[in-house]
Every structure is written in C-alpha cells, then in structure tokens.
Amino acid sequence: MDFLTVLQVLDSTVRLSTPLLLACLAGLFSERAGIFDIGLEGKMLFAAFFSAAVAAVTGSVWLGLLAGIAASMVLAGIHGLASITFRGNQLISGVAINFLAAGLTVVIAQDWFRQGGRTPSLLGGARFEPVTLPFAEALRGVPGLGPVYYELISGHTVLVYLAFALVPATWWLLYRTRFGLRLRAVGENPAAVDTAGVSVIGLRFAAVAICGVLCGIAGAYLATALQAGFVKDMTAGRGFIALAALIFAKWRPWYALMATMLFGFLQAIALRYQNIDLGGVVVPVQVMDALPYILTVVILAGFVGRAIPPRAGGEPYVKER
Amino acid sequence: MDVMPKWADVVLIPVISLVLAALLSTLVIVAIGEDPVAAVKLMVTGALGSTYAWGYTLYYATNFIFTGLAVAVAFHARMFNIGGEGQATLGGLGVALICLALPWPHWALALPAAVVGAALFGAAWAAIPAWLQAKRGSHIVITTIMFNFIAASVLNYLLVNVMRPTGSMDPATAKFPPGAHLPTLHDLLAPFGIAFSRAAPANISFLIAVVACVLVWLLIWRTRLGYEIRAQGHSEPAAVYAGIRPVRIIMAAMLVSGALAGMMAINNVMGEAERLVLNSVEGAGFIGIAVALMGRNHPFGVFLAAILFGFLYQGGAELALWTNIPRELIVVIQALVILFTGALDNMVRMPLEKLFLALRKDRA
Numbered sequence: 001m002d003f004l005t006v007l008q009v010l011d012s013t014v015r016l017s018t019p020l021l022l023a024c025l026a027g028l029f030s031e032r033a034g035i036f037d038i039g040l041e042g043k044m045l046f047a048a049f050f051s052a053a054v055a056a057v058t059g060s061v062w063l064g065l066l067a068g069i070a071a072s073m074v075l076a077g078i079h080g081l082a083s084i085t086f087r088g089n090q091l092i093s094g095v096a097i098n099f100l101a102a103g104l105t106v107v108i109a110q111d112w113f114r115q116g117g118r119t120p121s122l123l124g125g126a127r128f129e130p131v132t133l134p135f136a137e138a139l140r141g142v143p144g145l146g147p148v149y150y151e152l153i154s155g156h157t158v159l160v161y162l163a164f165a166l167v168p169a170t171w172w173l174l175y176r177t178r179f180g181l182r183l184r185a186v187g188e189n190p191a192a193v194d195t196a197g198v199s200v201i202g203l204r205f206a207a208v209a210i211c212g213v214l215c216g217i218a219g220a221y222l223a224t225a226l227q228a229g230f231v232k233d234m235t236a237g238r239g240f241i242a243l244a245a246l247i248f249a250k251w252r253p254w255y256a257l258m259a260t261m262l263f264g265f266l267q268a269i270a271l272r273y274q275n276i277d278l279g280g281v282v283v284p285v286q287v288m289d290a291l292p293y294i295l296t297v298v299i300l301a302g303f304v305g306r307a308i309p310p311r312a313g314g315e316p317y318v319k320e321r
Numbered sequence: 322m323d324v325m326p327k328w329a330d331v332v333l334i335p336v337i338s339l340v341l342a343a344l345l346s347t348l349v350i351v352a353i354g355e356d357p358v359a360a361v362k363l364m365v366t367g368a369l370g371s372t373y374a375w376g377y378t379l380y381y382a383t384n385f386i387f388t389g390l391a392v393a394v395a396f397h398a399r400m401f402n403i404g405g406e407g408q409a410t411l412g413g414l415g416v417a418l419i420c421l422a423l424p425w426p427h428w429a430l431a432l433p434a435a436v437v438g439a440a441l442f443g444a445a446w447a448a449i450p451a452w453l454q455a456k457r458g459s460h461i462v463i464t465t466i467m468f469n470f471i472a473a474s475v476l477n478y479l480l481v482n483v484m485r486p487t488g489s490m491d492p493a494t495a496k497f498p499p500g501a502h503l504p505t506l507h508d509l510l511a512p513f514g515i516a517f518s519r520a521a522p523a524n525i526s527f528l529i530a531v532v533a534c535v536l537v538w539l540l541i542w543r544t545r546l547g548y549e550i551r552a553q554g555h556s557e558p559a560a561v562y563a564g565i566r567p568v569r570i571i572m573a574a575m576l577v578s579g580a581l582a583g584m585m586a587i588n589n590v591m592g593e594a595e596r597l598v599l600n601s602v603e604g605a606g607f608i609g610i611a612v613a614l615m616g617r618n619h620p621f622g623v624f625l626a627a628i629l630f631g632f633l634y635q636g637g638a639e640l641a642l643w644t645n646i647p648r649e650l651i652v653v654i655q656a657l658v659i660l661f662t663g664a665l666d667n668m669v670r671m672p673l674e675k676l677f678l679a680l681r682k683d684r685a
Contacts, residue, residue, distance in 0.1 A: 038462070038466065078660070081665075082660065082664035082665050082668075083664065086664075086665055086666075086667040086668045086671075087667055088663065088664035088665055088666055088667055088668075089401075089663060089664055090664075091401055091403070091462050092401075092610070092614070092659060092663035092664045093660065093663070093664030093665075095403065095607070095610060095659055095663075096656050096657075096659040096660035096663065096664055097656070097660075098656075099607070099652050099653075099655055099656030099659065100653060100656035100657070100660070102649070102652050102656075103649040103650065103651070103652030103653035103654075103655070103656055104349075104649075104653055105649075106647055106649035106652075107349060107353060107646070107647055107649050107650055107653060108353070110353075110645065110647045110649075111352075111353035111354065111645070117647060117649070237470060240466055240467075240470065243463070243466070244463075244467065247463060284478055284482060286474040286475070286477050286478040286481075287474070287478075289470075289474045289477075290470065290471045290474035290475070293467040293468075293470045293471050293474075294467075294471060296463070296467050297449075297450075297453070297459070297464055297467050297468070297471075300453065300457075300459035300460065300463060300464055300467075301453050301457050301459050302457050302458075302459070309460070
C-alpha cells in the first residue's frame with residue numbers, strides 16, 4: 001500500500017466518520033441527561049430526507065440543512081414528550097421513532113417526487129461543496145506534509161469541520177459550564193438537581209433538543225454532502241453504530257471522536273477492499289461490517305475497560321410519589 | 322391501587338391507542354391525496370376477501386405470533402428483547418442446516434427436527450446477550466441490537482462463502498429436499514372438503530404457532546418457572562428475597578424468548594421460501610415488539626394482534642399494488658401502534674384513570 005492509498009483511505013475515514021461523530025455527540029447529550037436514545041437512526045433518516053427534499057426544491061443547501069434540523073427536532077420532541085412528559089419507556093419510544101422515520105420518509109418521498117421513495121439528485125448549490133483550505137494548492141508539492149494537508153485535511157465540506165469543532169465545544173460545554181454540570185447531574189441524580197431548585201424537565205428537554213439539532217446536521221450531511229440526494233434507508237444502521245461508539249467512548253466527547261474515527265476507518269476499509277489478506281489469513285468483508293458491533297459487545301461485557309452508563313439513564317423522573 | 326377495572330386496562334386502552342394510530346394513519350393517507358375509505362376497502366378485500374387473501378394474512382400472522390410471543394415472554398421478566406430479528410435469522414440457519422442435512426422422507430419427520438433446530442439456534446443467539454445481562458450487567462437492549470447486526474453479517478458470510486451451491490450466483494442455499502415440504506392450509510383443509518387457495522403460503526406452521534400460544538400461556542401462568550419469571554419482572558428484590566435466582570430467570574426467559582423467535586423460521590424459511598435467503602426475516606422480529614405491546618403480553622392478545630398485523634401487512638401489499646400508497650405506510654402504522662401502546666401509554670392512561678376516579682366518586 002503506497003502513501004497516497006493510505007491518505008485516500010484516511011480521507012474516506014474522515015468523511016465516513018463525520019455522520020457517526022455528529023450522531024454520537026447527539027446521543028451523548030441525551031444520554032448524559034438520563035434519556036436513552038435508540039432513535040438516533042430515525043432522526044438522522046428523517047433529517048436526511050427533509051434536507052434533501054428542501055434542497056432539491058429550493059436549490060439552497062442551507063435551507064435544506066435548516067429543514068433537516070427542524071425535522072429531526074420534531075422527532076426529538078416526540079421522544080421528549082413520550083419519555084419526559086408522559087414518563088414512558090424511552091427504549092420503546094426510540095424504536096417507534098426509528099420506524100416512524102423509516103416509513104414516513106418513503107411515503108412522503110413517493111408522494112412529493114414519485115421516484116420510488118427517493119429525492120431527485122442534488123446539483124450545484126443544493127449540495128455542500130468541498131472547501132479548499134488556504135494554501136492547499138500551493139503546498140501540495142511539498143513532500144510529506146503537502147499531500148497530507150491537501151488530500152486529508154483540506155477538501156472536505158464545511159459540516160466535516162463543524163463536526164470536528166463540536167468535539168472540544170461539547171467537552172467545554174459539559175465540563176466547564178454551569179449548564180454542563182447540571183446536565184451531567186441530571187443524568188446521575190435528578191432528585192439532587194431538583195432539590196437545588198433546577199428544573200429536571202427543562203434540562204432534559206434541552207438535552208433532547210440539542211440531540212435533535214445534532215442528529216439533524218448528521219442527517220443533512222448524509223444526504224447533501226456525503227451523497228447527492230436521499231434514498232430509502234440511507235442511514236443504513238449508522239445511528240446504531242453511533243450508539244455503539246457512544247458506549248465504546250464511555251459517554252465522553254474526546255473518546256467519542258476516537259471511537260467514531262475507528263468505526264469510520266472500519267467502514268472505509270470495508271468500502272475499499274472486499275477481503276483483506278493478512279499474511280495468509282483472509283479477513284472477509286463481513287467481519288469488517290460486524291466489527292463495530294462485536295467490539296461494543298466486548299466493551300459492554302466489561303472484559304476490557306468497563307463502560308458504565310449514566311446512573312439515572314432510562315429512568316423517568318417522578319417528582320413526588 | 323387499581324384505579325381502573327381490569328377490562329379497561331386490557332381492552333379499552335389498547336383499543337383507544339389503536340384508534341389514535343388509525344386516525345393519524347388516515348391523516349397521512351389524506352395528506353398524500355388518497356381516499357382513506359377506498360384504501361380501507363381495498364385492504365379488507367385484499368387481506369380478508371378470499372381464501373387466497375386469508376392465506377397471506379395468516380402466513381404473515383404466523384411470523385408475528387412467534388416474534389410477538391418472544392418479546393412478550395421476555396417482557397414478563399422485564400427484559401426488552403429487541404433481538405428477535407437476529408434470533409429469527411439464526412433460527413433460519415438452524416432450519417436450513419436440518420433440512421439440507423438429510424434427504425427427508427416425509428415432512429412429519431422433518432418438521433419436528435426443524436422446530437428443534439430453529440429453537441436451538443434462536444435460543445443460542447439470545448443466550449449470549451442474556452448471559453452478559455445476567456452476569457455482567459450489560460444492557461440487554463444494546464447487546465441484542467448489536468447481535469441483530471452481527472447475525473446479519475454472519476448469515477451474509479455463510480450464504481456468500483459457505484452455503485451457496487457451486488455455480489450459483491445467488492447468495493442463498495440450495496432448495497430444500499421435497500420431503501421437507503410442509504403441507505399448506507390447502508393440503509390440510511382439502512380432506513375436510515374446504516377449498517382453500519393453493520397459491521397462498523399459509524401452512525401447518527400456523528397451527529404450531531397456535532400451540533405455541535397455549536404453551537406460553539401454560540408456562541407463564543401455570544408453572545413454577547412462569548411464576549418466577551413474573552415475580553422477577555414485578556420486583557427483583559422481592560424475587561431474590563423469595564429465593565429466586567435472577568441469573569437463572571434471566572437466562573430461562575431469554576432462552577425461551579430466543580427459541581420462540583427462532584421458530585418463526587419454520588414458517589418463512591421452511592414453509593414458504595424452502596431455501597435460506599438473505600434478509601428472510603424482513604423486519605418480523607421488530608413487528609413482534611408492536612404485537613407484544615398491543616397484545617398486552619398475553620398469548621391470546623398476541624394472537625389477536627398478530628392477526629391484525631398480518632391483515633395490515635397483506636392489506637398494505639395490496640395497497641402498494643393498486644394505489645399510489647407505498648408499502649411503507651404499514652411501517653408508519655406499526656410505528657404509531659408502538660408509540661401509542663408503548664411509549665405514550667400514560668398519555669392515554671392518565672385521562673382515563675381520572676375519568677374512572679370521577680365516576681367512582683359519583684357512585685360513592
């Protein structure tokens with residue numbers, strides 16, 4: 001494997017990691033506040049469709065992005081209503097949201113565009129274009145660093161840079177602000193937060209809303225940056241890989257970056273090579289597909305570095321008995 | 322404690338939830354410019370209007386009875402087994418291995434063997450998440466989701482690289498021997514002089530599913546294990562105090578659950594496709610969640626809910642065939658049923674409880 005191939009695989013890793021990272025951070029906010037969210041997949045899918053649909057109709061990718069975020073927020077609102085207001089089962093609500101998105105996107109797409117559940121292909125301004133960073137062309141010839149800067153760091157869409165910037169931002173928000181402290185507390189011991197006179201319900205809705213925004217960006221990235229348009233079930237389990245990455249990262253922002261990069265790398269490898277020959281042992285592509293899930297089960301089993309979820313996760317908060 | 326009479330809890334709440342789901346689905350149909358009345362008529366004739374239609378409705382219902390029972394049994398131990406999809410996939414593998422292993426002389430021999438194979442493989446696939454939950458405290462919902470994906474990869478690998486007959490491009494096993502062919506409802510009803518459609522896929526598995534309902538009822542309400550499962554589901558500390566071992570109950574409930582999900586394969590793999598193909602489960606494992614919620618985890622409720630979803634599935638296929646309403650409308654209905662009967666249960670329940678309280682005060 002030459003240097004350029006390595007760069008290309010890493011470049012593809014960055015692009016494939018981005019939706020995982022965004023969805024993983026989305027889940028992080030929700031679960032740190034004590035709201036389990038297995039509906040990441042559905043929210044991404046919903047956002048992917050509405051961003052592509054609005055971008056296709058208006059020709060503006062930014063309007064598409066807003067529509068995607070709004071669509072994802074609607075589903076987040078349903079999840080909040082079910083799991084916070086009506087104290088329902090958060091897991092069942094997540095399952096329902098995944099199905100709602102899987103069904104509604106195709107039904108609406110068929111009604112609006114009549115192309116068998118897809119949107120028209122996005123062209124020009126309806127898509128996020130790659131950004132060439134300053135001096136990328138000029139430095140391209142410099143041996144070593146030049147190609148790294150040109151191939152790997154430059155030439156992504158603005159959402160990729162946004163996703164990476166969100167990692168330190170999330171860290172700062174969670175660990176260096178009052179809001180973050182309260183958010184984490186409400187996922188560990190909501191009664192204590194309530195005693196301190198802070199609204200548990202308000203905090204949890206805020207967390208679910210942030211989750212909705214981030215899932216919206218993730219979905220819009222899928223349909224308007226990574227690909228050019230919406231196709232049925234285009235999230236293809238990414239929401240669940242993000243969930244796996246969240247557990248792998250033990251609900252921490254920087255670990256989330258590493259976990260999603262690892263899983264993105266596995267996807268990039270699986271995309272490029274069908275079967276990998278490791279000195280006589282052939283690793284079939286299905287192993288690459290399954291590896292994120294297997295690794296997550298291993299981590300969950302606690303044999304290698306135990307993952308302990310937020311203590312109040314999944315428990316609706318009842319103020320008085 | 323009980324604010325509402327039992328009938329309200331068992332019948333009224335599911336019915337109201339169903340009505341809400343139906344109303345919203347009607348809105349969706351209207352929004353996409355179709356006529357809901359015509360759609361319902363088409364669904365009724367398409368799913369119930371002939372023995373051919375019934376044959377498909379009951380075929381789908383058979384799948385959903387198995388996966389619904391699987392979710393229900395786990396629910397009784399307060400386990401949310403979301404892995405029915407993976408367990409049914411592995412059950413299919415078990416059925417395929419059994420059916421292809423021997424030149425079966427008659428289905429009466431092949432069927433019991435296939436049932437055992439399907440149940441064993443399904444239970445084995447549930448065993449690992451169950452053990453991890455029982456011994457290591459790994460959340461069963463997450464591990465069973467992961468195992469669904471792992472099951473898909475395992476099957477993909479086996480069908481592409483191992484079980485595909487030489488010379489075939491299709492990722493599927495060889496066709497099962499003729500001796501493994503299950504009698505359809507047409508064959509079963511013909512001796513009684515009832516003419517049932519020859520083309521419909523409903524087969525003897527439907528009767529096995531009905532037997533499974535009865536057996537699950539006996540297990541949950543008439544055996545010591547069932548009592549222990551329910552006790553564990555109500556309160557683990559109380560169960561432990563009564564000398565019930567949680568590890569044993571979690572394992573038992575999940576093994577039964579996985580076995581039931583796996584047994585779905587005798588219907589779709591052995592009864593219909595007669596070979597193992599990729600993605601043969603087609604989401605039935607997830608529909609089991611809706612069926613169990615709708616059926617209030619009772620085998621009879623599961624039976625009724627499975628028939629309802631069988632009707633929706635077959636009716637939805639007819640809609641997709643004759644109108645502009647895509648098949649995915651059924652997925653929307655399924656999502657709404659899960660939402661209202663599962664997650665938003667309290668939204669329906671709280672006003673009703675208030676109503677019953679007010680009625681009781683008036684009477685007093």
